[in-house]
Amino acid sequence: MFKKILIAEDFQDTNKGIVNALENRMEVEDIQEELYCDKAFNRFKVAFLNKEPYDLLVTDLSFKEGPVARRLTSGQALIDAVRQVDPDIKVIVNSMIDDPAQINPLFTDQKINGYVCKGRNGLNELIIAIQEVYQNRTYVSPQINLNSNNSVFELDKYDLLILQDLAEGFTKKEISEKLKNQNISPNSESTIDKKVSRLFDAFGAKNTHHLIAKLIKQGRI
Amino acid sequence: MFKKILIAEDFQDTNKGIVNALENRMEVEDIQEELYCDKAFNRFKVAFLNKEPYDLLVTDLSFKEGPVARRLTSGQALIDAVRQVDPDIKVIVNSMIDDPAQINPLFTDQKINGYVCKGRNGLNELIIAIQEVYQNRTYVSPQINLNSNNSVFELDKYDLLILQDLAEGFTKKEISEKLKNQNISPNSESTIDKKVSRLFDAFGAKNTHHLIAKLIKQGRI
DNA sequence: AAACCCCTTACGGATATCTGTAAGGGGTTA
């Protein structure tokens, strides 16, 4: 079994619940917990440099902002940072998100080894996921249907980026600027226009208000 | 200290974290946990009828849908149901919501005794909240500013009429026409402009997208 | 009655949106 596991989870109650369960129900020598991505990364890096690396990272995706600004503010950022140091570390994501369009890129882009969806069986699933990943298999919570192209229009990461900014009141011109600053492409106002128009068709929306309203009500933004 | 506490929380990891902490750090004889609102209510009701009532309910607000349809699907519904049976039971809400506009009604309408916002100190706060509520005081997580100027801006019927139409993709010109057809006054496009601009200020929105998004997320449309 | 406030409305200008057309690049196919 894994010898050293690092837990990154910002909710104290959840964090304790995970640590307790792993301590009581698994044979792991060393389980460490952190409430901030930055702190988790530091702990991971120190251990790696001391040649006592962690075998497994279990991380949430969304982290509340703390009182001081942080460099790493999301599970995705943490995973990227960790992988740069140690490409071989195993990663399991433990999050409440259940949208395949958001989970899929974690596997394809970030090469995570397991995804556990928080819920009424989340802790049991996490234990199973750890065992599976230890056997070099991947694990995904059964309620997630990753290959569900079931006619529902899939919003990809890029769509979500734009939609979330629109919902926060940015204009398309501003979004275009933001994308350019972040070196994300495509980034022209014209392309954003086109993307959104395509979403109008896909969701039967008359204009931006309508589209944003529909998607929020569907819980997709 | 409270003798019997009931926990309603649907995420298994969080649920276990809370129960473990209360068992280890408080002197409570009987702590019971449930993952569904309905089950929590049943357990509460049976205990009440057996004259061994719970002293305190600790509940989340949002619950995932399960495989079978349930009668009670939210913390709010659970609180209402519980209060109908036993108006005196103490209630503490433990949720990730941090919007005063959503938390205020819990105190004013549902007469809860404490509100703990999940976060990096959530478990410690919950312990304090339980102690405070036991002393017949109320508790609110310090990061929540209930009397911040968002003193629950009231949307009147006319505001809602306009906002709902905007959320359904009507333009202000169309809304003006609709109002005229229904002999509702005022109905000029200019007045609708003014009303909505006033709502921008009230809710700190940059434009219509932003306003609609905020209000839907707050559950006000 | 005059002064005042608030609401409604019209209007105009600066921006933003929505939509269509067209040009160019990259990749695939024939």
Add this chain to the structure above:
DNA sequence: TAACCCCTTACAGATATCCGTAAGGGGTTT
């Protein structure tokens, strides 16, 4: 290589928005 498709981008025109100014009406205050 040519034909083709898809994506990105620029551009332009019609609408829609956002916001300020100003005029008029109704009610209240002085």
